[in-house]
Amino acid sequence: MINIRHLISRIVRNKSFRNGIFFSLFSFLNSGISFLIMMLMARYVQPESYGQLSLFTTMISLLSIFICLNTNGMIGVNFFTASKDVIQRFLNVTLITSLLVYLFFLTGMFLMKSQFEDWMGLDTAFQFCAISVCLLQVVSSSLLDIWRLEEKVGRYGVFSMLMVISNLVLTVLFVALMKLDWQGRVYAQVLTCVLFSIIAFIVLVKKGYLKRVFPLKKDFIEGYKFGLPLIPHSTSFWLRQGLDRYIINAFFVQSAVGFFSFAYNFANIIQIIGSAFNASYSVNIYKTLATADADSMRILRRNCRYLLSVYLLLTLAVCLFASMLIPLVFPKYSDCIIYLFPLCGGAMFQCFYLVYVNILFFYKKTKKLMYITFTCSLLHCFLSFLLTKYGVIYTAYISLFSNMLIFMGVYGYSRRMLNVCVKPNGD
Numbered sequence: 001m002i003n004i005r006h007l008i009s010r011i012v013r014n015k016s017f018r019n020g021i022f023f024s025l026f027s028f029l030n031s032g033i034s035f036l037i038m039m040l041m042a043r044y045v046q047p048e049s050y051g052q053l054s055l056f057t058t059m060i061s062l063l064s065i066f067i068c069l070n071t072n073g074m075i076g077v078n079f080f081t082a083s084k085d086v087i088q089r090f091l092n093v094t095l096i097t098s099l100l101v102y103l104f105f106l107t108g109m110f111l112m113k114s115q116f117e118d119w120m121g122l123d124t125a126f127q128f129c130a131i132s133v134c135l136l137q138v139v140s141s142s143l144l145d146i147w148r149l150e151e152k153v154g155r156y157g158v159f160s161m162l163m164v165i166s167n168l169v170l171t172v173l174f175v176a177l178m179k180l181d182w183q184g185r186v187y188a189q190v191l192t193c194v195l196f197s198i199i200a201f202i203v204l205v206k207k208g209y210l211k212r213v214f215p216l217k218k219d220f221i222e223g224y225k226f227g228l229p230l231i232p233h234s235t236s237f238w239l240r241q242g243l244d245r246y247i248i249n250a251f252f253v254q255s256a257v258g259f260f261s262f263a264y265n266f267a268n269i270i271q272i273i274g275s276a277f278n279a280s281y282s283v284n285i286y287k288t289l290a291t292a293d294a295d296s297m298r299i300l301r302r303n304c305r306y307l308l309s310v311y312l313l314l315t316l317a318v319c320l321f322a323s324m325l326i327p328l329v330f331p332k333y334s335d336c337i338i339y340l341f342p343l344c345g346g347a348m349f350q351c352f353y354l355v356y357v358n359i360l361f362f363y364k365k366t367k368k369l370m371y372i373t374f375t376c377s378l379l380h381c382f383l384s385f386l387l388t389k390y391g392v393i394y395t396a397y398i399s400l401f402s403n404m405l406i407f408m409g410v411y412g413y414s415r416r417m418l419n420v421c422v423k424p425n426g427d
Contacts, residue, residue, distance in 0.1 A: 026157040026276070033164040037171050037185075044175050049182040055121045056186060059130040063105065065234045067134040068098040070227030070366075072142060076282065077226075077362050079149045080290040084208065089215040091142060091204070093223045096215070098138045105131050126183075129190050136193035143200035146209060148279050149286075159196070166192045229370040236377035240402055244384055244395050251389045260392055262330075263339035266322040267347035270315055274351030281307065282358040289362045297418065307355050315348040342396035349403035352411070359414040372409035376402050 074090045109116050109127050120127055140163070147156040167188055174184030204210035215223075248256055284303075288296045319340050327334050360369050380402035387394040 030164045053182040063134045068094050070230035071223035089219045093215045102135045136197040139197040140200040229367040232374040233370045236373040239377040247388050259336040262333050263336040267343040270347040278354040285358040311351040319344045339396045342400040346399040346403040349407045353407045356414040376405045
């Protein structure tokens with residue numbers, strides 16, 4: 001009992017743990033307000049308008065994968081090992097790349113206007129809004145990344161909270177009061193992105209990270225070498241989380257999609273907490289790997305094991321809580337309880353993956369990471385197409401299986417990298 005209290009005390013006093021708690025809190029608040037916005041939209045617009053908004057949101061999520069070609073990741077992996085002028089150059093690589101990709105997409109949209117409207121289901125004006133939102137978000141996201149790396153949790157939280165509150169207020173104004181239908185939500189999102197990207201730009205200039213320093217050729221090469229393999233990697237998340245719903249809808253009635261999606265909401269709780277902790281813990285990993293001495297490696301491995309235990313306990317708690325809550329509060333969704341264990345288990349392995357993937361990011365092994373995640377995601381899609389027709393429960397267990405495979409691959413390769421790159425006297 002004394003050892004357990006001592007362990008809990010050490011975890012609570014750990015700075016990474018405390019920062020993770022705050023990042024989780026901000027993440028939950030932001031997610032809650034975003035959920036409120038979607039409920040507001042359902043209250044004030046018709047189903048067909050809601051569908052148009054979904055197409056707009058889907059376009060943003062797709063284009064966001066490509067807008068900066070993932071070059072922004074170079075800022076984090078070099079933050080603790082490179083001088084400030086190197087970070088300045090990599091930030092400029094990200095912004096220049098984003099602008100060039102933005103112009104490329106705009107050119108394609110206007111040259112193939114009718115084709116893009118057919119593909120996207122949106123008028124050109126709203127396609128322009130979607131790609132502009134992606135570009136503007138790069139600036140504000142860059143500031144948030146730097147605050148995260150500096151462990152300025154308060155500034156990170158206030159800035160991100162103000163963004164979602166602005167989205168909420170403007171959505172109420174345009175949709176509920178001015179009756180602008182789904183387009184009002186688009187206008188709210190665009191205005192919010194414009195406002196906060198300007199603020200982020202000013203702050204980055206004042207902090208000395210954004211200067212008129214043109215990157216070197218090697219900066220672009222290193223940035224693209226790091227970022228391009230992450231495009232299939234990023235796409236793999238959509239393949240494992242988004243495609244399943246379309247496959248279920250193809251074989252079963254829409255209520256089956258509803259049960260599956262409702263159960264997935266509880267798995268998302270685990271993933272939100274894992275992602276929030278990762279925002280803080282990744283900074284600790286980068287700091288530790290920058291020194292890579294025996295003691296710091298021993299502590300890193302121990303902390304990783306602690307975090308795995310926390311995610312295991314969290315998953316058990318969420319499964320138990322959801323199993324008791326659904327029959328009492330959401331009885332018409334009781335049929336989804338059978339999906340809780342595999343979906344929450346898959347989310348747990350996704351959190352396990354987050355614990356170790358930053359080691360591969362630090363050593364710039366994104367190409368190897370792409371092979372692991374994309375191959376497992378293709379296997380996931382194949383199994384889902386093959387087995388879903390026999391029951392949605394198979395789809396849920398496929399999610400568990402593919403996420404477990406990805407974790408095992410990342411865990412094994414990260415251990416190999418530590419053994420190769422850490423000093424001989426390391427643990």
